[in-house]
C-alpha cells in the first residue's frame with residue numbers, strides 16, 4: 001500500500017486499542033511528551049502484513065487521519081505519548097542520561113498473537129532527552145531501518161519491525177540538507193540494558209525493582225515463579241542475547257553500535273544505525289565510520305554482548321543482593337548467570353553452522369570442518385551469503401561445485417575442503433533433494449546487500465523514486481526462495497559498487 005490516493009478514498013477511523021502499561025509506571029520512568037507536528041506529511045509505506053498481525057486496519061493507517069498520526073501531527077485516541085528515560089555505555093563511556101531524544105512511545109497494543117507490542121514514532125521531534133539533537137530523522141536512515149529490520153524478521157531473527165514510514169515535508173540538517181522522515185517502529189518493548197543502568201546510576205533501588213518486576217511481567221513471566229526471580233531475569237536476558245548474536249553471526253550481520261542503550265532486554269535486534277551484512281567474509285569486518293577501534297566488529301559481537309550483559313548484571317546487583325542475602329552471594333549469582341552466555345552462544349552457532357553445511361546429525365569434527373571453510377573463505381575473500389547458498393547446490397550433486405568454487409580467489413582452496421565435507425555428508429541420513437531443501441532454509445539467497453540498499457536510498461532521496469525501495473523490500477521478504485530473475489539482488493557488489501563504510505546519519 002503505497003498509493004497516497006488511497007488516503008483520500010478511505011474513511012476508516014484509526015483504532016489502535018492502546019493499553020499503556022509503561023505509562024502507568026512512576027513518572028520518573030519517562031517524560032510525557034507529544035510528538036512535534038511536521039509541515040507536510042506524506043505516506044511512503046504501510047506494512048500491511050504487520051498491521052494485520054497487530055490487529056490494525058492498514059487502510060485506516062493509510063488514510064488522511066492515519067498519516068496525521070504516523071507523522072506525529074495528531075495524537076491517536078488512547079495514545080499517551082511518552083519519551084522513555086534510559087542511560088547507556090556508548091563505546092565504553094557511561095552516559096547517565098540518554099533517553100528517547102527523538103522518539104515517542106505512542107502506546108502499546110496487544111496483537112492477534114496475544115503478545116504486547118510498543119508502537120513508537122522515531123524522528124518525531126525534540127523531547128526533554130534531546131540534548132543537542134534536533135529530534136528528527138533523515139529519510140535515508142528511516143528507509144534503511146525499514147529495509148533491514150524487515151529483512152531480519154523475514155530471515156527469522158528477533159527484531160523490532162517497521163509498521164510505517166512517512167516523509168515530513170521538512171528538511172533536516174546533517175552533513176548535508178536531507179528530507180526528513182518518521183518511522184513507526186514496533187518492538188516487543190523498548191526496555192534496554194541502559195534502562196536498568198539509568199536507575200542504578202541514581203541509586204534508585206526502588207526504581208530498579210519496579211523495572212525488573214515490569215520486565216519479568218512483560219517478557220519472562222516464568223521468572224516470577226523461580227526461587228530467585230531477578231537472577232532468572234538476568235539469565236533469561238543472557239540467553240536471549242547470546243542466541244540473538246549467534247543468529248547475527250550466522251548471517252554475516254554487523255550491528256555496528258552495540259552500546260548498552262541499543263541492547264534489548266527482550267533480545268531483539270534494535271536501533272539500526274550503521275548496520276550492514278558483510279559480503280566478502282572477513283571476521284574483523286567493521287563498517288561503521290565511528291567505530292575506529294573495531295569495538296563492534298563482526299567477530300567482536302559476542303564479546304560486546306557479554307560486556308553489555310555484565311553491565312546489566314552490575315546494575316541489578318542491589319536487587320540481586322536482596323534476593324541472594326549478601327553482597328558475595330549477589331556477585332556469585334550474577335557470575336553464574338553471565339557464565340551461561342558462552343554455552344548458549346556456542347550451541348546456537350554450532351547448530352546453525354551444521355545446518356548451513358547440510359549436517360543434521362552431530363559429529364566431533366563438525367566445528368573444525370566449519371571453521372576450516374570459514375578460514376578458507378576469509379583467505380579467498382569469498383562472499384559469505386553466496387558461498388553458503390551455493391553450497392546447497394554443491395550438496396545436491398558434485399558438478400554443482402562450479403558455482404561455489406568460483407567465489408574463491410583460488411578455487412582449489414574450496415576443492416580441498418569440499419573433499420572432506422563430502423566424506424562427512426555420507427554419514428548423514430538426509431540426502432538429495434531433502435537435504436538441499438533443508439540447507440536452503442539455513443542459507444538465504446537474499447540479504448539486503450549494501451550497494452542495493454544505498455541505491456534504493458539514493459533513488460528515494462534524490463528522485464523521490466520509491467520503486468527500488470519497494471522492490472528490495474519485496475525481494476528480502478522471501479529470503480530463502482530462489483528467484484532466478486532477481487539474480488542481481490543475490491550477487492555481491494562489483495568493485496566500483498562496493499560499500500565499505502556506513503554512517504549513523506542521526
Ligand code: AMP
Nearest residue numbers: 098099100101102130133134135136506
Ligand atoms: P542512537 O544512536 O540512535 O542509538 O541514539 C543514541 C542517543 O542519542 C539516544 O538517546 C537518542 O535519542 C539520541 N539521539 C540520536 N539522534 C538524535 C537526534 N537527531 N535528536 C535528538 N536525540 C538524538
Ligand code: MG
Nearest residue numbers: 261262270271
Ligand atoms: Mg539507540
